Amino acid sequence: MLTGKQKRYLRSEAHNLQPIFQVGKGGVNENMTNQIADALETRELMKVQILQNCDWDRDEVAKALSEGTGAEIVQVIGKVIILYKESKEQKRIQLP
Template sequence: MLTGKQKRFLRSQAHHLDAIFQIGKGGMNDGIVRHVLDAIETRELMKISVLNNCLEEPKDLAEELAKSTKSELVQVIGRTIILYKESKDHKQIELPKA
């Protein structure tokens, strides 16, 4: 579980990132979960955008995606989801202590 200080730090790091994946009309499926799992292992922090034609709410998608990828939900702002998961092999981000 991330502390408020750690979430603020991760939000500042994610500010400059571009969204890697887009969730559209089809909603979330196993393919998206698999790709997010692969990408988050190497990147640790990532943005995902939810397109306007997606029928599901971004907040619901974010919680479901975080749960299925075993990652931490940092923030949902508008239609953008920010996820974090500490990498086993490609550790890049050093979180501040609580």
């Protein structure tokens, strides 16, 4: 579980990132969560964008991605979700 100070730090780090994955009409599936988990192992911090044609609520998408990948939800703002998962092999981000 991330503290408020850690979330603030991660939000500032994620500010300049572009969304890598997009959740569309199909919602969240196992293939997508596997790909996001692999990307999180490499990057640790990433943005996921929810498209307008997505049938799922943004909080449902965030919860499904968090549970499927084992990542922490840093922030859900508008149609963008910021996820963080500490890398086992390529740790780059030092949390305060």
